[in-house]
Amino acid sequence: MSKQNLYSGSCLCGGLRYEIHGEIGDIVQCHCQKCRKANGTxxxxxxxxxxxxxxxxxxxxLLKKFQSSATTQRCFCADCGSSIISIKTETPDLYRLRIGTLDTPLQQKPTQHIFAASKAEWDSICDGLPQYDERA
Ligand SMILES: [Zn+2]
Ligand SMILES: [Zn+2]
Structure with a gap:
């Protein structure tokens, strides 16, 4: 049997728990206004x-879906509000995981900042990672 990654995660209240039986792709720090509002960060x-x-x-x-644009659904816990995943119609085979909800330690580091042109005016990006105005 081939080696398989297994990650687990949960929302803030613990009512919703998930597993990922596979790889986690490149970690992206997204500064778009919708992500900022969805997370308060x-x-x-x-x-x-x-x-x-x-x-x-x-x-x-508990997984509630909010249609935040014509092509994006943001999915969160209906009880505690934790953002869990988003789903884009143009990439139906992928979910975008909010990695702050993972309980399994993650060895990977962030790779880039996207929508840096939309970042909050009070925020300073203090690492040397590539920054893109929108997407890479
Ligand atoms: Zn919850
Ligand atoms: Zn975003």
């Missing part, structure tokens, strides 16, 4: 995962 830390690898193991009924 300077930026969101997101990484792509395969839809087929993502399994909700508890509290599936």
């Amino acid at each position: 300077a930026f969101a830390s997101n990484a792509p995962i395969r839809k087929a690898d993502f399994k909700i193991v508890q509290g599936e009924h």
Whole structure:
């Protein structure tokens, strides 16, 4: 049997728990206004995962979907509000995981900043990673 990654994560209230049976892609710090509002933070830390690898193991009924644009759904816990994944119609086989909800340690580091042109005026990007005005 081939070696397989297994990650697990949960929302703030713990009602919703998930597993990822596969790889986590490049971590991206997204400074777009929608991510900032969805999380109440300077930026969101997101990484792509395969839809087929993502399994909700508890509290599936809690995953509420908000259509934040014509092509994006943002999915969060209905009880505590934790952002979990987003789904884009142009990449239906991928989810974008909010990696702050992981409980498994992650060895990877962020790779880039996107929508840096939209960053909050009070925020300073203090690492040497590539910055893109919108997407890379
Ligand atoms: Zn919750
Ligand atoms: Zn964003």
